[in-house]
Amino acid sequence: MHARVLVRPKAGILDPQGAVAQRALAALGFAGVSEVRIGRLIELEVADADALPEMCERLLANPLIEDYEILSDTP
Amino acid sequence: MKFGVITFPGSCDDRDAQLAAARVGEVVPLWHADHDLQGAEAVIVPGGFSYGDYLRAGAIARFAPIMTEVVEFARAGGPVMGICNGFQVLCEARLLPGALLTNTSLRFVCRQVTLALVNPNTTFTRAAKARLSIPVKHTTGRFYAPPAELDRLEAADQVVLRYAPGHNPNGAARDIAGIVNEAGNVFGLMPHPEHAVDPLTGSEDGLGIFASIAGGCR
Numbered sequence: 380m381h382a383r384v385l386v387r388p389k390a391g392i393l394d395p396q397g398a399v400a401q402r403a404l405a406a407l408g409f410a411g412v413s414e415v416r417i418g419r420l421i422e423l424e425v426a427d428a429d430a431l432p433e434m435c436e437r438l439l440a441n442p443l444i445e446d447y448e449i450l451s452d453t454p
Numbered sequence: 455m456k457f458g459v460i461t462f463p464g465s466c467d468d469r470d471a472q473l474a475a476a477r478v479g480e481v482v483p484l485w486h487a488d489h490d491l492q493g494a495e496a497v498i499v500p501g502g503f504s505y506g507d508y509l510r511a512g513a514i515a516r517f518a519p520i521m522t523e524v525v526e527f528a529r530a531g532g533p534v535m536g537i538c539n540g541f542q543v544l545c546e547a548r549l550l551p552g553a554l555l556t557n558t559s560l561r562f563v564c565r566q567v568t569l570a571l572v573n574p575n576t577t578f579t580r581a582a583k584a585r586l587s588i589p590v591k592h593t594t595g596r597f598y599a600p601p602a603e604l605d606r607l608e609a610a611d612q613v614v615l616r617y618a619p620g621h622n623p624n625g626a627a628r629d630i631a632g633i634v635n636e637a638g639n640v641f642g643l644m645p646h647p648e649h650a651v652d653p654l655t656g657s658e659d660g661l662g663i664f665a666s667i668a669g670g671c672r
Contacts, residue, residue, distance in 0.1 A: 393558065444555065
């Protein structure tokens with residue numbers, strides 16, 4: 380099955396990439412943008428969706444600094 | 455003292471680490487794909503890159519074949535030093551607490567920094583100077599751990615090196631440049647002592663780190 384895993388910096392951890400994007404948006408004239416955080420989206424085909432949490436814990440995310448969210452698509 | 459220096463695909467400071475170690479002991483090169491520490495009495499996980507540092511720096515390298523032996527060696531009390539990318543690998547391998555994040559500046563920094571030796575009573579620092587001038591060169595060197603963990607590290611004397619005031623190049627929490635694990639036999643640091651072993655390149659303060667591991671005294 381197809382699955383998507385969202386990985387993002389944990390709340391409270393400074394995300395300089397997000398801060399830079401936020402300043403760039405302001406420079407482009409987009410007012411009222413805040414809390415920009417940049418993470419990553421991992422798409423994968425998996426035979427066993429039950430293994431996804433362990434995949435996240437052991438490799439796809441570093442639970443100390445990142446939160447992950449498993450979004451399983453049903454075809 | 456026989457130093458084993460690992461080479462990963464992408465390592466670029468392994469050669470300097472070998473040369474630095476050779477000043478104070480014997481050296482045996484170790485290959486990432488082997489399952490053999492070749493009798494090394496201390497292991498150096500060098501700087502540079504590893505496996506492209508895809509996903510997160512060190513995230514793939516921690517599963518390199520040789521890391522099975524490194525983890526076993528560390529658990530048995532063997533001295534392991536991770537420099538820069540090596541520090542990232544040891545954090546990802548959970549041999550050290552915390553993680554290294556992208557520099558606050560988002561920029562690669564390459565400069566000589568002054569370090570304060572916080573804990574001179576470790577295997578890695580007993581022959582080191584109280585203030586060291588050592589270069590850093592990295593993009594992902596901002597040491598992070600949750601505040602409670604930082605308190606614990608400080609209370610347990612696990613913070614070994616700090617950037618001197620005004621020298622923090624990456625936004626590291628509490629100016630932390632190097633830490634040891636609870637048992638004191640695994641050391642990770644962002645600065646490169648192997649690049650500071652000859653006056654020709656500006657400083658030989660890094661040699662004290664290698665001399666410490668080899669059994670030197672102050």
